[in-house]
Amino acid sequence: MSEINSIQKILREKHIGQWDIYVEKAEEYDVQLRNFDVEIVRGPNTNSGYAVRVIKPKDKKVGIGIGSGNSLRPAHIKKCLETASIGARITEYPGYALPKPAKYPTVKVADSKITSDAESVVKDKAEELISLLRKSKTVLPTFGKIRTYNLSTVIRNSEGLQAQKKETFVYIELALKAEREGKLAEYWPMLFVRKADGLHLDEEIPKWVKLAEDTLEAKVPKTMKTTVIFHPQILGNILPDTVGFHCLGSSVFRGISKFKKGEQVGSEELTIHDDGVFDYALGSSTFDDEGTPQSRTTLIENGIHKNFLYDATYAAVFNLGSTGNGQKLPAFSLAFTRVDLKYAMLPSVQPTNIVVEPGDMSLDEMIETTNEGVYLEQLSSASSDSVTTSFGSEIRNAYLIKNGEVSTPLKGGQINGFLLDSHDTKGHKTSGLLNQISGISQKAQISGRCITPYIRFEDVQIAGK
Amino acid sequence: MNENSSDQTKQLSIKAVEAMEKRVEYADVLCEKAQGVRVIKDNAEERVSTPASFQGVVLRAYKQGQWRETSTYDLSASRIVEMARKLARFEPLSRNSVKLKELRPWELDEELKVKISPSEVDVEEKLKHVRRLHNEVVSHDKRVVNAIVHYSDTVLERVFANTEGSVLRQVVPRTSLQISPIVRESGKMDYDYLSTGGTAGFEIVEDLEEKSVKETVDSSVSLLKASAPPSGHFKVILDPGMAGTFAHESFGHGCEADQIVRKRSYLMPYFGKRLGFEKLNICDDGTLRGGNGSFLFDDEGVRSKKNYILKSGILRGFLHERYSASLMNAEPTGNGRRENFLRKLFVRMTNTYVEPGDYSFDEMLEEIDKGVMFVHSFSGMEDPLAGGMELKSKKGYVIEKGSVGRVLSMLTLSENVPDFIASIDAVGKKDQFDMEQGTCGKGHEDMVPVGDGGVYIRAEAVVGQG
Numbered sequence: 001m002s003e004i005n006s007i008q009k010i011l012r013e014k015h016i017g018q019w020d021i022y023v024e025k026a027e028e029y030d031v032q033l034r035n036f037d038v039e040i041v042r043g044p045n046t047n048s049g050y051a052v053r054v055i056k057p058k059d060k061k062v063g064i065g066i067g068s069g070n071s072l073r074p075a076h077i078k079k080c081l082e083t084a085s086i087g088a089r090i091t092e093y094p095g096y097a098l099p100k101p102a103k104y105p106t107v108k109v110a111d112s113k114i115t116s117d118a119e120s121v122v123k124d125k126a127e128e129l130i131s132l133l134r135k136s137k138t139v140l141p142t143f144g145k146i147r148t149y150n151l152s153t154v155i156r157n158s159e160g161l162q163a164q165k166k167e168t169f170v171y172i173e174l175a176l177k178a179e180r181e182g183k184l185a186e187y188w189p190m191l192f193v194r195k196a197d198g199l200h201l202d203e204e205i206p207k208w209v210k211l212a213e214d215t216l217e218a219k220v221p222k223t224m225k226t227t228v229i230f231h232p233q234i235l236g237n238i239l240p241d242t243v244g245f246h247c248l249g250s251s252v253f254r255g256i257s258k259f260k261k262g263e264q265v266g267s268e269e270l271t272i273h274d275d276g277v278f279d280y281a282l283g284s285s286t287f288d289d290e291g292t293p294q295s296r297t298t299l300i301e302n303g304i305h306k307n308f309l310y311d312a313t314y315a316a317v318f319n320l321g322s323t324g325n326g327q328k329l330p331a332f333s334l335a336f337t338r339v340d341l342k343y344a345m346l347p348s349v350q351p352t353n354i355v356v357e358p359g360d361m362s363l364d365e366m367i368e369t370t371n372e373g374v375y376l377e378q379l380s381s382a383s384s385d386s387v388t389t390s391f392g393s394e395i396r397n398a399y400l401i402k403n404g405e406v407s408t409p410l411k412g413g414q415i416n417g418f419l420l421d422s423h424d425t426k427g428h429k430t431s432g433l434l435n436q437i438s439g440i441s442q443k444a445q446i447s448g449r450c451i452t453p454y455i456r457f458e459d460v461q462i463a464g465k
Numbered sequence: 466m467n468e469n470s471s472d473q474t475k476q477l478s479i480k481a482v483e484a485m486e487k488r489v490e491y492a493d494v495l496c497e498k499a500q501g502v503r504v505i506k507d508n509a510e511e512r513v514s515t516p517a518s519f520q521g522v523v524l525r526a527y528k529q530g531q532w533r534e535t536s537t538y539d540l541s542a543s544r545i546v547e548m549a550r551k552l553a554r555f556e557p558l559s560r561n562s563v564k565l566k567e568l569r570p571w572e573l574d575e576e577l578k579v580k581i582s583p584s585e586v587d588v589e590e591k592l593k594h595v596r597r598l599h600n601e602v603v604s605h606d607k608r609v610v611n612a613i614v615h616y617s618d619t620v621l622e623r624v625f626a627n628t629e630g631s632v633l634r635q636v637v638p639r640t641s642l643q644i645s646p647i648v649r650e651s652g653k654m655d656y657d658y659l660s661t662g663g664t665a666g667f668e669i670v671e672d673l674e675e676k677s678v679k680e681t682v683d684s685s686v687s688l689l690k691a692s693a694p695p696s697g698h699f700k701v702i703l704d705p706g707m708a709g710t711f712a713h714e715s716f717g718h719g720c721e722a723d724q725i726v727r728k729r730s731y732l733m734p735y736f737g738k739r740l741g742f743e744k745l746n747i748c749d750d751g752t753l754r755g756g757n758g759s760f761l762f763d764d765e766g767v768r769s770k771k772n773y774i775l776k777s778g779i780l781r782g783f784l785h786e787r788y789s790a791s792l793m794n795a796e797p798t799g800n801g802r803r804e805n806f807l808r809k810l811f812v813r814m815t816n817t818y819v820e821p822g823d824y825s826f827d828e829m830l831e832e833i834d835k836g837v838m839f840v841h842s843f844s845g846m847e848d849p850l851a852g853g854m855e856l857k858s859k860k861g862y863v864i865e866k867g868s869v870g871r872v873l874s875m876l877t878l879s880e881n882v883p884d885f886i887a888s889i890d891a892v893g894k895k896d897q898f899d900m901e902q903g904t905c906g907k908g909h910e911d912m913v914p915v916g917d918g919g920v921y922i923r924a925e926a927v928v929g930q931g
Contacts (some may be wrong), residue, residue: 031558032809034727038558040532045807047538049519066514070521070538083515083588090589091511123558142729142850173908175729177850184731186850190909215851220927223697254509254611256647256654313510337910340807344516380855381846385875385931387647387654392877392931394846394855412853414879416696416930425690427651463696463877463929 003050003072004154010074010081011052011158018055018098019084020157022289022328024048026340029119030147031126033174035140036133038126043119048072049343052080055096056088062096062316063088068344094253095316101161104286104293108279111195114168118148121170121196129174132205139212142186144174148196149339155291163287170196171337178212185215185411187378187397192337193446194280211377211397218411221395221464227373227438228415228460229366229401235356235455236447237382238391242419243272243434244351245386247299247307248325249314256387258420259305265420266434269359272300274309275451276324276352283327283352283449290326290347297323299354303435311349325349356452359440366439366456368404374462375399375406376415384419389432392416395462413464433457471574471624471634474498477542478626481524484549486628491527491565492553493627495764496520496540497806500584501619504591506599508611513588517619521806526552530561532788536806566791568767570630575761577637579666583618584638586667591616594670601675602646605682608689610654611647616640616670625766635761639914640665641902644678646685655688655874657681657841657859662902663757663916684860691874694861696929700836701878702829702921705819705899707839707858709917712747713817713905714845715854715882720749720774720782721800721812722789724849731852731882732780741778741886746820747919748773749784751799756816756916757902764810765801772798775886786812804911811907816900819919822892829891829923831867837928838862838869839876842901842917852882857931875931885924893920 004023011019029043051068065087067080113121125146133141149169156162173190187208251257259265276294278284285294290312298306311326328345377397384391398410420432439456478494485492501517522545523536533555535548595614602612618640625633641662659681661669724730751769753759762768765787773781786801802813839858846855861873900918
C-alpha cells in the first residue's frame with residue numbers, strides 16, 4: 001500500500017487540512033462454464049484503486065470533494081487531488097465530521113483458503129460443480145461461473161485514523177435447464193458469500209435440480225389474494241431497499257422516511273436489526289468505508305420502529321454518533337459483484353446487513369398450517385421501489401399450497417404489493433405486507449445483504465390469468 | 466495511457482499481441498481509459514465524484530477451443546508483455562475443435578463526435594446547471610419534498626489489437642441526465658422521472674427545456690392521485706420506452722447467440738419462423754446516431770452494424786461475438802462487449818428497438834374497450850431459456866372504451882414472450898419514435914450501456930402492481 005504514503009505526501013505539500021484516503025486492492029480469478037465445458041479461465045485480474053476525499057468546512061455546511069483513480073503516476077494522483085479540492089470548494093453537505101481513531105470489533109470476513117490460493121479454490125469449485133451436476137441425468141447447466149475475490153483495504157484520515165482489513169468473497173451463478181417433451185424450465189441461482197465452504201454445493205444442487213424439474217409442470221396462477229411464504233432469497237432483495245431505506249438518517253433528513261421512532265410499522269412478531277458485525281455476512285466489516293467501527297442497531301422491535309442509521313454526515317447533522325453505516329455502494333441490489341470498483345464511490349449512509357430475528361415455526365410447519373396459498377422460491381427480479389415500497393415481479397419458481405401441502409408448481413403471473421403501509425388517493429392508510437405477517441421460520445440464512453428466515457404473509461395479491 | 470499517448474498505447478497493445486501470437490491460435494488486447502464526472506444534487510447534498518475514472522488492459526488468448534484471459538490496472542509495458550508471454554503458455558482445461566472465424570484486419574482511429582464534449586466543460590459549470598435544474602423542480606410545486614438531479618458523463622477510450630493485424634482506437638463520449646421529483650400530499654409519496662442521454666455531450670443539459678422539467682414535476686404530482694393497477698389479463702399499450710424494454714429484455718436476450726450455443730434460448734426452434742405479424746420489425750443497431758449503446762467497433766474489433774433480429778414478424782438472425790459466429794457458421798455482428806477490463810466479454814445488445822409501423826396512437830387506443838397503458842419504463846428482466854417476461858413501468862393509465870382514464874403508479878407486465886409477440890397487432894408510426902438510455906446486465910452483473918426504444922405497440926399481457 002505504498003500509494004497511500006504517496007498520496008498523503010502530496011496532500012501535505014498542498015496544505016490540505018481535512019482529508020481521508022481509501023485504497024483498495026483486488027485480485028480475482030474465475031472459471032466460466034458453457035454446459036459441462038470450461039469456456040474460459042480468467043485471472044489473475046487485478047485492480048488497485050484509490051479515492052481521496054477533501055473536506056472543507058463552510059458556514060453551517062461542509063464541502064466534500066472526491067477524486068479517484070487507479071493510476072499511480074504522480075501526475076494522475078495530483079489530478080485526483082485537484083478534483084477533490086474543487087469538489088470540496090463547490091459542493092454543499094449538511095454536515096460532516098471525520099471519524100477519529102477507534103477500537104474496532106473483531107469480525108470474520110476472510111477465508112484463509114482464498115487468501116492463500118484463490119486460483120486453486122476456483123478451479124476446485126468448478127470441478128466440484130461439474131461433477132455434481134453430471135450426477136443429474138435430467139438437467140443441463142447452460143452456463144456457470146465461479147469467481148473469487150481477494151480484497152485489501154486501507155483507510156487513513158487527517159484525524160490520525162488508520163484502519164485496514166482483508167476480506168474475501170466467492171460468487172457463483174449458474175442456470176440449470178430441464179427439458180421434457182418440448183417443455184423447457186430453468187432454475188437460475190446466484191450466491192455471493194464470504195467463504196468457499198459457504199457454498200455447500202452438495203446440498204444446494206439437488207434442491208436446484210428439483211426446482212428446475214418441477215417447473216416443467218408449472219402452471220400460471222389465477223388472480224387471487226392469498227397466503228404467501230417468501231423464500232429468504234426474495235426477502236434479501238426486497239428488505240434492504242425498503243425497510244433499510246426508510247431507516248436511513250438521510251431519508252429522515254430529506255423528509256421521505258415512512259418511519260417515526262416508537263410507531264408500529266410491522267407485525268408484533270417482527271424484529272429487525274442492522275448488524276454490521278455478523279461473521280461472514282456480506283455487509284460485515286470491522287469498520288465502515290469512512291473508518292467508523294461497524295455495529296449492531298435495532299431497527300424494528302416487536303413491530304415498533306426503534307432506531308435510524310447514520311454515517312459521519314448524518315451523525316454530524318443530528319448531533320449523534322455514527323452507527324458505522326457509511327458505505328461505498330452504488331445501489332443496494334446490484335452492489336455485490338462490483339466490490340472491486342467500490343473505492344471510487346462516495347460513501348453514503350446505507351444498511352450493512354438487515355437481520356430478521358427468527359420465529360418459532362419450521363418451514364414445514366408454516367406449510368402445514370397454510371390451508372391455501374403459495375410458496376414462493378424465486379421471482380424474476382424481486383426488486384422494489386424504495387420511496388413507495390411498491391413491489392411486483394413475475395413468478396419464476398413457486399408452488400401452490402393446498403390443505404397444508406405443497407402441490408402444483410407455478411411459473412408466470414405476478415406477485416404484487418407494498419412492503420410498508422401506503423396511502424390511497426383519499427389519504428386513507430392501507431396495510432403493507434410487514435403488517436400482514438403470520439409466521440416466521442426458525443432458521444435464517446444469509447441472502448445478499450440480509451440474514452433472514454422464511455416469512456409468511458397473509459392477503460397477498462397474485463395476478464395471473 | 467496514463468500519460469501514454471494514443472500511439473504509445475497502440476504500440477503497447479501490438480507488442481503484447483506479438484508476445485502471444487506464436488503460441489496461440491488467436492489473441493487480442495484491449496486497453497481502456499475512462500474519465501468521467503458524476504454530479505448529484507438533491508435537497509440535502511451535492512455530490513461530485515469521478516467513479517468512471519480508471520484504466521486497464523485485458524489480454525485474451527484462444528487455444529483448442531478454450532479462452533484464457535488476464536487483466537491488470539498497471540499499464541507499464543514491461544509488465545504487460547510479461548503477462549502476455551505467461552498467458553500464451555496456458556494449457557486448456559478442456560479442448561474442442563472449434564476454429565475461430567478469421568476476420569480481415571483493419572485499422573481505425575476515430576472519436577465519436579458530439580456537440581459539446583463533456584471533457585471541455587468544467588465541473589463547476591456542470592454543478593451550476595444541475596443546481597439550476599434542481600431549482601426549477603423544487604420551485605415549480607410546493608408538494609416536491611425532494612428533487613434528485615443526477616448528471617453523469619464518461620469519455621471512454623479503447624485501443625484494440627489482435628493477432629490478425631487489426632489495430633483500432635475509438636473514443637466514445639456518453640452523457641446522461643435524470644431528474645426525479647419526489648412529491649408528497651396527505652401522507653402519500655410518489656415520483657416520476659425524466660431521463661435523457663446517450664452518445665452525446667453536455668448539450669443534453671444545456672438544451673433541456675424548462676417546460677420538460679415542469680412536465681416531469683406535474684407528472685409526479687399526478688401520481689399522488691394514482692390508484693392501484695387492476696390485476697389480470699388485459700389489452701395493453703406500451704409507450705416507445707416500454708416497447709424498447711420489451712425488445713431488449715424480453716426478446717433480445719433470447720437472440721444473443723451465446724445463449725443459443727449454451728442451449729439456453731427459447732427462440733432456438735423459431736429461427737426462420739413467424740413469431741409476429743408482418744409489420745413487426747425489431748433490430749439491434751450499434752451505429753444508431755446518439756444511441757447510448759452506439760460505438761465504432763466492439764470489444765473484439767468487429768465494426769458495429771445494424772442487425773435485424775425480427776424482420777416482418779419472422780425471426781431472422783441472432784447476435785454474435787466471434788466464438789458463437791465460428792460455431793454457428795455465421796458472421797460476427799459487432800455485439801462482443803465487456804463492462805470493463807475486469808469483466809468477461811459476452812454477446813451484448815447495443816441499441817434495440819421496434820421499428821415504426823403504420824398505426825397512429827389514437828387508432829391504437831380507440832380499438833380497446835378495456836385495457837392498460839404502460840408509460841415510462843422502470844425496469845425489465847430477461848428469461849432467455851423459458852421465454853417469460855417481466856416489465857415494469859413507473860406510470861400507466863386505465864384504458865376504457867377507447868379513452869385514456871385514471872392514472873396508475875408502478876405497474877408490472879408479465880407474459881410468455883412468444884404469446885406476447887403473437888398478440889402484437891398494432892405498431893406505431895415513425896413520428897412516435899423515441900429512444901431511452903440505460904444499462905444492461907448479463908445475468909446479475911456485467912453492466913454495459915445500451916439504448917432501448919421504438920414506437921407504441923399494442924398487445925395482450927398479465928398486469929399487476931409494480
